[in-house]
Amino acid sequence: MKILVPVKRVVDHNVKVRVKSDGSGVDLDNVKMSINPFDEIAVEEAVRLKEAGSASEVVVVSLGGKGCQETLRTALAVGADRAIHIDAEDGVEPLAVSKCLKQVVSREDPELVIMGKQAIDDDCNQTGQMLSALLGWSQGTFASELKLNGDKATVTREIDGGLETLELAMPAVITCDLRLNEPRYASLPNIMKAKRKPMEQIPVSELGVDITPRIQPVKFAAPAPRSGGMKVADVAELVEKLRSEARVL
Amino acid sequence: MRILVIAEQENGSLVETSLNAINAAQKLAASHGSAAIDVLAAGHNTDALAAECAAVAGVDEVIQVDAPQYAASLAENITTLVVELVRTRDYQAVICASTSVGKNISPRIAALLDVAQVSDVTEIIGVGTYIRPIYAGNIMLTCESAEPVQVLTVRPTAFDKADLGGSATVTRLDAGEDAGLSSLLGRELSKSDRPVLSSAPIVVSGGRGMGSGDNYQRLLEPLADKLGAALGASRAAVDAGFVPNDYQVGQTGKIVAPELYLAVGISGAIQHLAGMSDAKVIVAINKDPDAPIFQVADYGLEGDLNELVPELTECLA
Numbered sequence: 001m002k003i004l005v006p007v008k009r010v011v012d013h014n015v016k017v018r019v020k021s022d023g024s025g026v027d028l029d030n031v032k033m034s035i036n037p038f039d040e041i042a043v044e045e046a047v048r049l050k051e052a053g054s055a056s057e058v059v060v061v062s063l064g065g066k067g068c069q070e071t072l073r074t075a076l077a078v079g080a081d082r083a084i085h086i087d088a089e090d091g092v093e094p095l096a097v098s099k100c101l102k103q104v105v106s107r108e109d110p111e112l113v114i115m116g117k118q119a120i121d122d123d124c125n126q127t128g129q130m131l132s133a134l135l136g137w138s139q140g141t142f143a144s145e146l147k148l149n150g151d152k153a154t155v156t157r158e159i160d161g162g163l164e165t166l167e168l169a170m171p172a173v174i175t176c177d178l179r180l181n182e183p184r185y186a187s188l189p190n191i192m193k194a195k196r197k198p199m200e201q202i203p204v205s206e207l208g209v210d211i212t213p214r215i216q217p218v219k220f221a222a223p224a225p226r227s228g229g230m231k232v233a234d235v236a237e238l239v240e241k242l243r244s245e246a247r248v249l
Numbered sequence: 250m251r252i253l254v255i256a257e258q259e260n261g262s263l264v265e266t267s268l269n270a271i272n273a274a275q276k277l278a279a280s281h282g283s284a285a286i287d288v289l290a291a292g293h294n295t296d297a298l299a300a301e302c303a304a305v306a307g308v309d310e311v312i313q314v315d316a317p318q319y320a321a322s323l324a325e326n327i328t329t330l331v332v333e334l335v336r337t338r339d340y341q342a343v344i345c346a347s348t349s350v351g352k353n354i355s356p357r358i359a360a361l362l363d364v365a366q367v368s369d370v371t372e373i374i375g376v377g378t379y380i381r382p383i384y385a386g387n388i389m390l391t392c393e394s395a396e397p398v399q400v401l402t403v404r405p406t407a408f409d410k411a412d413l414g415g416s417a418t419v420t421r422l423d424a425g426e427d428a429g430l431s432s433l434l435g436r437e438l439s440k441s442d443r444p445v446l447s448s449a450p451i452v453v454s455g456g457r458g459m460g461s462g463d464n465y466q467r468l469l470e471p472l473a474d475k476l477g478a479a480l481g482a483s484r485a486a487v488d489a490g491f492v493p494n495d496y497q498v499g500q501t502g503k504i505v506a507p508e509l510y511l512a513v514g515i516s517g518a519i520q521h522l523a524g525m526s527d528a529k530v531i532v533a534i535n536k537d538p539d540a541p542i543f544q545v546a547d548y549g550l551e552g553d554l555n556e557l558v559p560e561l562t563e564c565l566a
């Protein structure tokens with residue numbers, strides 16, 4: 001069984017991004033970029049399935065500018081077998097990405113797609129569900145546990161009230177939550193090996209998908225600042241302030 | 250303009266956040282001049298649910314669809330139903346709350362309609378113009394969508410609850426097919442007599458600094474009892490197994506905006522702040538004077554939580 005894992009290159013989760021001074025966008029100059037943390041978990045899950053003998057091949061795919069190749073190498077270094085870089089501008093919208101991924105699915109014919117539940121830059125939380133819809137497949141979003149048994153997948157999902165377990169007909173799209181696994185670090189020999197793994201490049205135009213943006217960003221702004229920073233000396237002062245100043249008790 | 254709001258149900262009753270979604274629909278309608286607002290009550294044995302939806306002020310029509318395949322809110326079944334309704338009843342907007350159910354189904358609806366979705370809207374400026382947080386709430390994006398059907402998920406804490414006192418008509422429509430792609434095997438829901446985390450007026454959250462699940466319970470439960478508060482946690486506390494996953498507040502957990510948020514032994518990572526920085530008043534208890542949480546806290550109390558929390562609980566008596 002082949003597993004396809006889409007990965008996105010995003011601003012590293014430790015970076016506190018800023019708006020450009022004219023409000024026209026996000027200042028990404030000299031900002032550290034990394035694999036989206038949820039996608040890292042997706043790659044790890046796919047590699048574990050391969051190591052357990054449930055999968056035969058793990059193919060990673062990323063859509064965007066040249067920088068994506070670095071992200072794909074990261075995925076290859078933790079055990080993915082080969083990579084596909086769909087060469088496009090950065091910032092393609094989730095609907096268009098899911099249409100491109102559908103084309104990759106029809107070329108590659110995987111039985112399972114595992115991906116992150118959301119990208120930590122646009123925080124959209126859409127692409128997996130959209131891909132599943134376009135393929136007419138089942139979906140198991142926000143997964144914290146995944147088991148495969150023949151033509152079924154059992155997925156435990158993190159929901160608002162706790163957990164729920166679904167049985168999905170395969171093929172399926174799974175989107176990962178944080179607690180699905182703890183991704184490994186790539187070892188130096190594996191990073192070296194990853195450099196020799198195959199990386200196919202496909203210009204996005206070859207996929208025949210209209211990627212024209214449907215949503216226009218108008219303004220980027222910092223959220224209203226909080227006027228925090230005040231310290232109280234002890235519990236008595238805290239309670240007094242909460243009662244008479246903040247009036248929340 | 251016609252707007253469809255997807256009501257969320259749990260065991261046959263309306264989930265509160267659906268009222269926030271209806272309020273968002275009312276804002277959208279008002280910005281357009283006027284619009285009809287319909288609510289989809291899909292599920293199994295939905296008479297009570299449909300009646301609850303019909304009692305919300307400002308709802309014009311409740312679409313009741315009743316079949317076993319809608320009981321578990323499975324995405325594959327609900328989305329084909331909604332897409333059919335959009336086509337036959339000509340909706341120009343589909344709205345649900347950005348809860349785990351809403352986030353699961355809405356993008357699937359958008360894709361089947363071939364329209365882009367706007368996620369987690371916190372402000373509606375007009376039809377097609379919205380504000381939403383990106384980068385864990387570090388940036389607020391104003392965006393415009395000219396899509397013929399506006400598919401939105403709305404952040405419940407950013408909208409009021411729609412009032413009750415309506416008397417909408419209820420229309421029963423036939424169920425669609427069971428796609429047969431997925432089925433619910435079971436749910437493990439956290440049981441609690443406390444207020445619901447995402448809408449509680451007071452939230453007490455513990456982080457890694459709690460040290461253990463036992464300590465979390467021993468210190469924070471009595472405090473939450475005194476305050477009538479909901480309990481929350483940082484991701485680190487959930488990952489360490491102190492509390493279940495549904496306690497997590499943050500970018501990838503629950504978004505809360507209570508009157509009072511107490512962060513105990515939480516450092517204040519941006520991903521945590523993303524979930525609680527809209528609280529009216531933030532209190533932080535932390536032993537590290539440089540913990541970033543103090544920068545957003547209205548009242549910071551520096552010291553060992555093992556001493557300060559019992560003292561605080563005592564003081565509230």
Ligand SMILES: Cc1cc2nc3c(=O)[nH]c(=O)nc-3n(C[C@H](O)[C@H](O)[C@H](O)COP(=O)(O)OP(=O)(O)OC[C@H]3O[C@@H](n4cnc5c(N)ncnc54)[C@H](O)[C@@H]3O)c2cc1C
Nearest residue numbers: 456457458483484485499500501502514516521536537554
């Ligand atoms: C993609 C992604 C998504 C994430 N999503 C979320 C999310 O939704 N929610 C979330 O919370 N995090 C999230 N995180 C994790 C986040 O980055 C932080 O790692 C996490 O919030 C830290 O939790 P913490 O503050 O409890 O732990 P720490 O950062 O370890 O802080 C513990 C604090 O406790 C204090 N402390 C320790 N002992 C005591 C004591 N005895 N008395 C008083 N104070 C004490 C310490 O001074 C410290 O400030 C996410 C991370 C990533 C990468």
